[in-house]
Amino acid sequence: MERNRLITMIEIAIMAGLSVILSYIEFGALWAFGGSISLVMVPIFIMAFRRGWQAGFVTGLLVGIVSLLTGGYVVHPVQLVLDYPLAFAVLGLGGVFVFHKTVTIGRIFGGLLLGTSLRLVCHFLSGVIWFGSYAPEGTPVALYSLVYNLSYLVPEMLITAAVLVFLKKTAPTFYKQSIQANHRSASFNN
Amino acid sequence: MMEKMIFGRYLPLESPIHQLDPRAKLLFTFGFVVVVFLANNVVTYATLAAFTLMLVYLSKINLRFLLSGLRPVIWLIAFTFLLHIFLTREGDVLVKVGFLEIYEGGLRQGVFISLRFLLLILVTSLLTLTTSPISITDGLETLLQPFKKLKLPVHELALMMSISLRFIPTLMDETDKIIKAQAARGADFSSGPIKERVKAVVPLLIPLFVSAFKRAEELAIAMEARGYRGGEGRTKYRLLHWRWKDTVAVCLLLLLAVVLWRLRS
Numbered sequence: 405m406e407r408n409r410l411i412t413m414i415e416i417a418i419m420a421g422l423s424v425i426l427s428y429i430e431f432g433a434l435w436a437f438g439g440s441i442s443l444v445m446v447p448i449f450i451m452a453f454r455r456g457w458q459a460g461f462v463t464g465l466l467v468g469i470v471s472l473l474t475g476g477y478v479v480h481p482v483q484l485v486l487d488y489p490l491a492f493a494v495l496g497l498g499g500v501f502v503f504h505k506t507v508t509i510g511r512i513f514g515g516l517l518l519g520t521s522l523r524l525v526c527h528f529l530s531g532v533i534w535f536g537s538y539a540p541e542g543t544p545v546a547l548y549s550l551v552y553n554l555s556y557l558v559p560e561m562l563i564t565a566a567v568l569v570f571l572k573k574t575a576p577t578f579y580k581q582s583i584q585a586n587h588r589s590a591s592f593n594n
Numbered sequence: 595m596m597e598k599m600i601f602g603r604y605l606p607l608e609s610p611i612h613q614l615d616p617r618a619k620l621l622f623t624f625g626f627v628v629v630v631f632l633a634n635n636v637v638t639y640a641t642l643a644a645f646t647l648m649l650v651y652l653s654k655i656n657l658r659f660l661l662s663g664l665r666p667v668i669w670l671i672a673f674t675f676l677l678h679i680f681l682t683r684e685g686d687v688l689v690k691v692g693f694l695e696i697y698e699g700g701l702r703q704g705v706f707i708s709l710r711f712l713l714l715i716l717v718t719s720l721l722t723l724t725t726s727p728i729s730i731t732d733g734l735e736t737l738l739q740p741f742k743k744l745k746l747p748v749h750e751l752a753l754m755m756s757i758s759l760r761f762i763p764t765l766m767d768e769t770d771k772i773i774k775a776q777a778a779r780g781a782d783f784s785s786g787p788i789k790e791r792v793k794a795v796v797p798l799l800i801p802l803f804v805s806a807f808k809r810a811e812e813l814a815i816a817m818e819a820r821g822y823r824g825g826e827g828r829t830k831y832r833l834l835h836w837r838w839k840d841t842v843a844v845c846l847l848l849l850l851a852v853v854l855w856r857l858r859s
Binding site: 425535574 | 603624627628631666667674677678681682700703707710711714715718722727730750751753754755757758759761762765766769783788789792793795796799800802803804806807809810811813814817818822
């Protein structure tokens with residue numbers, strides 16, 4: 405098994421674990437259902453910036469599944485997929501702006517915006533589908549879903565952005581895969 | 595901050611449900627999530643409720659404990675209930691207070707929908723309460739085997755999930771330790787303006803991430819030293835056994851589906 409691939413896999417696993425832990429540390433009010441403001445997105449974006457969008461995608465996927473197994477709520481079969489594995493996995497796609505490029509604040513914001521918008525789409529669709537099957541006909545389900553999901557995703561995105569920018573200044577190496585490890589793996593393979 | 599983190603909800607008890615194969619429980623739960631939507635009248639909802647209560651009884655988990663897990667969603671259930679009470683206009687008017695009218699259909703829909711919420715959440719929590727996350731991972735790995743043909747890295751995903759679950763308690767201790775260390779040096783995570791709180795969190799994250807990356811590299815070396823070469827030909831330490839009880843559980847769900855299908859209006 406190629407060394408770098410193994411390290412990437414384990415980094416994904418451990419960062420996903422950290423992400424789940426960070427999701428328990430909440431900022432501000434606890435919301436009525438599910439979404440609360442936390443740093444859950446930070447490790448997912450770091451993995452996406454560091455190892456590419458595929459790694460970010462898998463990190464998010466794991467975060468979704470692990471949080472589902474340890475205290476998620478299932479109210480609809482579609483919601484099960486959209487709100488947990490998929491919503492976090494798509495965050496990883498934000499890596500396309502940053503991976504293998506010079507990390508700039510602009511690119512960080514671009515990646516963050518892309519990832520969070522895709523997450524919003526997942527939660528929004530999920531809300532429309534499951535709440536639509538619960539609420540009486542004529543309820544403006546789409547509006548409710550949009551307002552509710554924006555209400556915590558926007559502040560969460562801003563906090564994540566602040567943290568990612570701080571980290572760029574203080575610990576820029578997080579966004580680049582360790583050159584040392586690459587070098588060593590090369591010598592192992594020979 | 596850390597007291598809130600009660601991770602994982604598995605209750606290790608001895609019950610018929612605990613002893614089922616995780617694959618059977620996973621299939622059962624996914625099936626149930628779909629089957630619930632078949633119910634649409636009093637008889638079918640009563641059948642579902644009775645079935646769920648039977649499961650709770652068999653699992654030997656205190657119903658009060660289970661219901662206390664609903665606290666975070668109680669507002670959502672109440673909100674949906676009220677929407678139905680006031681917005682569904684079917685059948686006879688039951689109560690009229692000023693401009694508010696409560697219809698019979700609204701009350702019925704409200705009760706049904708709240709019940710659906712309750713039953714779904716009860717049954718899905720039963721899965722995580724009676725099955726340890728690691729057995730669920732093992733179960734998922736075997737259930738997803740067919741997707742290997744589509745080049746889905748099932749083994750790798752299951753491995754990453756087990757590592758993740760294995761390290762969460764360790765990482766949690768570490769997080770706790772770093773929070774205390776930073777608090778001892780005067781960091782304040784829980785009060786002050788949001789900007790200060792975000793700033794305070796950065797010195798917490800840096801050591802956490804540094805040690806996570808270091809841990810990953812060490813673990814990779816340890817795994818390589820023990821001859822890890824990916825999923826090919828790897829044998830398992832924990833083996834899953836499918837028994838007749840598991841077949842019964844899955845058949846029971848099919849039976850429930852058929853009964854609901856016949857009774858629904």
